Amino acid sequence: MSVAYRRRISTLLLRRFARRTIARAGDGPAALSRLWPGRADRLTIAPHDLRTADGTRAAEIYAGRFVFAGKIVTCHSRSIFDLEPPSEDWEAALLGFGWLRHLRAADTAITRANARSLVDDWMSNPARRRPLGRRADVMARRVISLLSQAPLVLSDTDGKFYRRYLRALARDIRLLRFGLHDAPDGVARLQVLIALCYASLCLANQARTIRTATRKLSDELRRQILPDGGHVSRNPGALIELLIDLLPLRQTFAARNIAPPPALLNAIDRMMPMLRFFRHGDGSFALFNGMSGAPSDLLATLLAYDDTRGIPMASMPHTGFQRLDAGTTTLIVDTGPPPPSNLSEEAHAGCLSFELSSGPNRIVTNCGTPSTGRDNWRTFARSTPAHSTLSCHETSSCQFVERSAMKRLLQGAPIVSGPANVESSRETVDEAERLTASHDGYLARFGVIHRRVLTITRDGSRLEGEDTLAPAPSGRMKGSRIDYALRFHLHPSVKASRLSDARGVMLVLPNREVWTFEAPDDRVDLEDSVFLAGNDGPRRTTQIVIHQSAREAPTVRWSLVRSTASVTATNARRNARREPELPL
Template sequence: MSVARSRRISTLILGRVARNLMARASSGSVALVSLWPGRTDRLIIAPHDLRTADATRAAEIYAGRFVFAGKIVTCHGRSIFELEPPSDDWEAALLGFGWLRHLRAADTALTRANARALVEDWLSNPNYKRPMARRADVLARRVISLLSQAPLVLGDTDGKFYRRYLRGLAREIRQLRSAMIDIADGVPRLQVQIALCYASLCLANQARHIRTTARKLSEELQRQIVPDGGHISRNPGALIELLTDLLPLRQTFAARNIAPPPALLNAIDRMMPMLRFFRHGDGNFALFNGMSGTPSDVLATLLAYDDTHGTPMANMPHTGFQRLDAGSTVVIMDAGASPPPNVSQDAHAGCLSFELSSGTSRIVVNCGMPSTGRDNWRSFARGTPAHSTLTHHETSSCQFVEFSAMKRLLQGAPIVSGPAAVESHREAVANGMLLTTSHDGYVNRFGVIHRRVLMLSPDGTRLDGEDTVALASEGRSKGRDTDYALRFHLHPAVKANRLSDARGVMLVLPNRDVWTFEALDDRVELEDSVFLAGNDGPRRTSQIVIRQDSHHAPSVRWSFARSSSSPAATAARRSARREPELPL
């Protein structure tokens, strides 16, 4: 184990142990904390909820059927909070209380009464407070839900329930403040600050807390949102999750006639263009660093707040992504180093991977991460072979915490070693836009550097690429492990057929457009793959694979080209000039 890797692991462990000790020390005094948020005798305002509501789900909830994260639990007359949850994702969704918006969408006396009964059941029974309920991000989500859905729960109610609701809400907010001591860095920490800021704005007699919460939120935004608008975790999905809360927060400040913090306004202004940067022609986000299926309804709502409606920027140097646009073709590439270990629990080893789309059809993708049941796929999805890039000796370009005990302690498997020196350079040339990149993720173990060059033609009908395994500055490889594989995972909607000369693949898109992949100097295989980020769960698909040995062939040249002919004509034209079949 390298010294740098050992140091990162030690830092993570020491940080986690310190947070545990602080949390234990503070747990005994939580009950003695002053009754912040003060004299909560009324709610002043309820923030807007941008998440999509489905009124039809209100009937299911009234019937005692709770469907979250792909799992169904039926109450059969018992309290839903007493039942054993089928998964952590399901429990987090239940205890986040986001489902209240579905009851509000139905807007009937029956659903309002149902909402009050469920909330009162939760607030009046301390036995329901399981560990998941105290998890900081779940607690933050619940506080925001109880604030934003207060009109539903408190409508047509009496003063006694109103006061009980406020007391329960104040108790949740106090717990949220104490949860700040022991919370994972990244999005959860920012969500807690957002929730506390909402609480100070929405409840009465909180004037002295507004400035404090706004300052802490500003500090966290400045730390986590990098100058180009990306999040420090390098997960595109973090932008959707955060903007869904930040945009209503900006409105809440305005509704209270209080100037929003400049850091909040600046963060939103930087983040909005990133939404367009990561979008393919079909509206879905590129699958990098933990991104799962794109919530298209929420994304459409967020984009309605984008006043610029401009063309996405091509280069995001601080987050580490590149984008090539020509005609109707889009290429989005991960050209950045691994995120800091403390925010890398969901980060992937996908350096120099790219995704390719034409119009509304995605062609080359990464496998992505499923929206539910992540634990079953997490190890595979984070590895380099699950990405459309080069894998050296079937080894990921990043190393993750591996031991189970350490994963439990660190609440995940952060990256402890990965690409640090990632270079990217783009320039306009006569034949199109040229992007030259490299990363050093394999230097310590194998003594090699992966270089990738992409060139997109001006009309977007051709993408040429070259991948090279080059010796590092030491001048020799480490060991005899010189094999590598080049993978291009295909979207499930693409029909792929390997050409008879075994050096190309014909790709038929859903709209019947035809693209051809070619690698004239190398044998091409078409193998099984899996697309994890589908809205309907994991789906089988295919991947184009080229296997080589850097001693004999340190470089592989390849291309994707769009054909104006039908699939049959393309195959006939390609067969007429095919080269002899390679020996098996």
């Protein structure tokens, strides 16, 4: 174990210990009362909820069927809060109360009564003290949900229930205030501050807390939202998670006749173009650093707030991504180092990986992260072999915390080492755009640097690539043999057929468009893969793989070419190029 590795682990443990000490020091009724000054005796406003609501799910909830995170629990006249949750994701969804929006969408006397009954059950149930229910991100979601759905729950209710509702809400807000110190850095901490800002705006007698909450949120937005609009975690999904709450927060400030803080407005203005940057032609997001499938209707809702509606930017230098648009073809490349260790619990080892789409069809992707059941796939999804890039000896370009005890202490498996020097440049050459990038993630272990050159023609019909493993200047490779694999994970909708010369693969897209992958100097294999980011769960798919040795063949040249001919004509052309048999 290197000195740098031990130093990073020690720093993470010290930060975790400090957060827990501060949080525990704030626990207790006396401390809680100091953290929430002023009487919260009434609600003045309910914020808007941008999340998509489905009124048909209200009938399921009324029948006692709770469907969250791919799991179904039927309560059979028992309290849903007394039942054993089938998964952590399911329990987080239940205790976050986001499902109240479905009851509000139905908007009937029965659903209103059902909402009051379920909230009343939770307020009087000991299960509300479950550890997961007091987790910072779950409490933040619950506070926002109870505020935004207050018109549903409190309509036609009596004063006694109204006061109980406010007391339960105020209790959660107090817990959230001291829990801020224990909240993981990144999106979770921002969500806590967003919830506290909502609370100060929506409850009466909170003038002083509005100023405090606004100041803290502004400071955190300046720290976490980078100048190009990306989130410091480098996860595209963080933009969606944050904007879905920040946009209504901006409206809530306006509804209270309070000027939104400049940091909030600036963050939103920078983040909105990033939504378009990561979008493929089919509307889906590129799968980098923990991104999963995003509902298309949710993305459409967010993009409706984008006033610019312009062409996506070509480069995001602070977040570390490049986008090349050529005709109807889109290429998005990860050209940045991993985020800081304290923000890397979800980060992936996908440096120099890319995704390729043609019009509404995705061709090359990364495996992504499943929206539910992530623990089963987390280790694989974060590894370099789960990305469309090069990996040495089936290892990752980043090293993660691996020991179980350490993971429990740190509440995750952050990155403790990875590419420190990632370089990239772009240039125009011969009616094409060229991107050259390199990273040193394998330098310490194998003495090599991965260099990738991608060249795409202006009409988007041809992508040429060159991947090289070479020692650093004045350095040398470590070990007698360094095996590597070059992977191109295909979207499940792509049908792949290996060509007879074993040097290429024919790809047929759903619209019958044909692309051909070729590596003229190397053997090309088709192997099984998995697409984890599907809305219906993990799906089997295929990957193109080239296996080589860095000492024998340090460079692999390959191309992806769109054919103007049909599948039949492409097959005939390929057969015609086969070597003729020798006469007897």
